[in-house]
Amino acid sequence: MSDPRLHSWPELPVAVVIGAGGMGLAVARRLGQRHRLLLVDINADQLDAKAAMLRDEGHWVEPLRCDITARDDVAALAGRVAELGGFRVLAHVAGLSPSMADGRTIMAVNLVGAALMEEALLPLASAGSAAIFIASLAAHTLVPDAKIQPLLDNPLAPSFLDDLASALDTELTPTLAYQLSKNTLVRLCQRRAWVWGERRARILSLSPGLIATPMGNLEFKNQPMKFDLLAKTPLQRQGNMHEIADAVAFLASDRASFISGIDLLVDGGIHAALRHGAGV
Ligand SMILES: NC(=O)c1ccc[n+]([C@@H]2O[C@H](COP(=O)([O-])OP(=O)(O)OC[C@H]3O[C@@H](n4cnc5c(N)ncnc54)[C@H](O)[C@@H]3O)[C@@H](O)[C@H]2O)c1
Numbered sequence: 001m002s003d004p005r006l007h008s009w010p011e012l013p014v015a016v017v018i019g020a021g022g023m024g025l026a027v028a029r030r031l032g033q034r035h036r037l038l039l040v041d042i043n044a045d046q047l048d049a050k051a052a053m054l055r056d057e058g059h060w061v062e063p064l065r066c067d068i069t070a071r072d073d074v075a076a077l078a079g080r081v082a083e084l085g086g087f088r089v090l091a092h093v094a095g096l097s098p099s100m101a102d103g104r105t106i107m108a109v110n111l112v113g114a115a116l117m118e119e120a121l122l123p124l125a126s127a128g129s130a131a132i133f134i135a136s137l138a139a140h141t142l143v144p145d146a147k148i149q150p151l152l153d154n155p156l157a158p159s160f161l162d163d164l165a166s167a168l169d170t171e172l173t174p175t176l177a178y179q180l181s182k183n184t185l186v187r188l189c190q191r192r193a194w195v196w197g198e199r200r201a202r203i204l205s206l207s208p209g210l211i212a213t214p215m216g217n218l219e220f221k222n223q224p225m226k227f228d229l230l231a232k233t234p235l236q237r238q239g240n241m242h243e244i245a246d247a248v249a250f251l252a253s254d255r256a257s258f259i260s261g262i263d264l265l266v267d268g269g270i271h272a273a274l275r276h277g278a279g280v
Contacts, residue, residue, distance in 0.1 A: 012036045012060065014087045015252070016077075018068060018117060019094030020050040022213030023134065026241035027091050030249040032059035035089060040077060042067045042094075068094055068113030078120040086124045089252040090131040092117055096178075097215050099222040103177035104161055110181035111188075115155045118192060118203070127200035130252050133189055134244075135205040137267050139182035145169075152184040153191065182207070186263045193261030202260035206247055209267025212238045234269035 015035035017028045020043070028037050028050070037059055041047040044065045051063035064080060066073040081087050096109045114133055121131065144152055148167050154160065165172055172180075189205040196203040210216060210230055216238065220226050230238065247266045250256055265271050 013089070014038060014081065014084045015089040015091060016040065016081060016087050016121070018066075018090070018092045019134075020047050020063075021093070022215060023208070023211065023241045023244055024091075024093040025050050025054075026245040027093055027248050028054060028059070028061070029057070030242075030245040031089055031091060031252060032057075032061065035060075036084070037061040038064055038077075038081065038084065038087075040064050040066045040068075040094075068117055069108045071116060074116045074120045077117075078124060081121060081124050086126050086129070087121065088129055090117070090121050090125075090129070091248055091252065092131065092133045095134065095136075097219050098174035098178045099218050100215070101174065103172035103174050104165070106174055106177040107161060107164065107172065107181050110178065111152075111155045111184050112160065114185050115188060118188065119156065122192075122195065122199070125196060125199045125201035128254070128257075129196075129199070129201035130256070131189075131196065131201070131203040132248055132251050133185055133203075133205045135185045135189075135207045135263060136178070136182040137207050137209045137265065137271060138179045139186045139205075139207055139263070140265070140271055142179045142183060144180060144183060152180065153187065155184065155188075189263065190261050197260060202256075204251060204260055205263045206244070206251065207263055207265045207267065207271075208239065208244050209233065209265070209270045210238045211244060212240050229270060232270060232273050233267070234273050237268065239266065239268055 013035050015031040016038045017024055018040045020039050020041040028039055039051050039061050047063045051061045054061045066077045092114055096106045151163055151167055186205045189203050192203050244266055
C-alpha cells in the first residue's frame with residue numbers, strides 16, 4: 001500500500017464496481033475518473049492485482065472480496081458502502097458465461113447474486129444514485145415460459161434454484177441458465193424502477209453484444225456458432241470493453257438523469273439484424 005496522502009480525494013462520490021474481470025476493470029477505469037472506487041470480486045488475488053493497477057494509475061480504490069451469492073458477504077459489502085456514506089453508482093458487472101460453470105451456478109451468480117446486490121444497496125441509494133446491471137444480448141434471445149415467470153421473478157425465495165429445476169420441462173443447461181438469468185435480470189431492473197424512483201434514484205440494465213474480453217474469447221473457443229453471430233453483426237466486428245465502459249459512464253452520469261427502467265443494447269446492431277435481417 002502506498003502512502004495514503006497520495007490518494008486522498010474524499011469529496012468524490014463512491015462508485016461500487018462488482019466484478020474485477022475484463023469489463024469490470026474497464027468500467028472501473030472510466031468511473032474512477034470521477035469517483036472513489038469500491039472494487040468487488042470473489043477472486044481475492046485478481047482483486048488485489050487489479051486494485052493495485054488502478055491505484056498506480058492514480059485512482060482512489062478500495063478492494064473488497066465478496067461472493068455475491070453469499071448473503072453475509074453482501075451484507076458486509078453494504079455495511080462498508082454505508083460507512084463510505086452511500087453510493088452514487090453501482091456498476092454490477094460480475095457474471096459467469098455458459099462455458100464457466102453448470103446451469104445452477106450460472107443462475108445463482110447471474111441472477112440470485114444480482115438480486116441480492118440490488119436488495120442490499122437499494123436502502124443506501126439517494127437522489128441521483130444510479131444502478132447499472134450488465135445483462136447480455138442473450139437476454140433477448142428467449143421469452144421464458146409464462147408458467148415459470150413468477151418463479152423467476154422471485155429469485156430470493158429460499159428454495160428458488162430447486163423450485164426452478166423442478167418447474168422446468170428440460171434440463172437447466174449452462175446456455176439456458178445464461179439466457180434465463182440475463183432475461184430475468186433485465187426484467188428485474190424494469191420491475192424495480194419504481195422503488196428506486198421513490199428514492200429519486202435510477203436502475204437499469206445494459207446488454208452487451210459480442211465483446212472482446214477473456215470471457216468473450218473463451219466463448220468463441222467453446223461455441224463456434226458465435227462466429228455466425230459475428231458475421232451477422234452489422235458493424236462486422238466485436239465490441240471492445242471500453243465501448244461498454246463508455247456507455248456505463250454515460251448511464252451513470254447526470255447526462256442520463258431521466259433514464260431508468262430500461263435495457264440499453266450495446267451490440268453493434270446485432271439484435272436489430274437478428275430481427276430484421278439485412279433490412280431494406
Ligand atoms: N464478454 C462478452 O462478450 C459479454 C457479452 C455479453 C455479456 N457479458 C457480461 O458481461 C459481464 C462481464 O463479463 P467479462 O467479460 O468482464 O467477464 P470476466 O469473467 O472477465 O469477469 C467476471 C468477473 O465476475 C467475477 N465473479 C464471478 N462470480 C462471482 C461471485 N460469485 N461473486 C463475485 N464476483 C464474481 C469473476 O471473478 C470475474 O472477475 C458478465 O456479466 C457477462 O455475462 C459479457
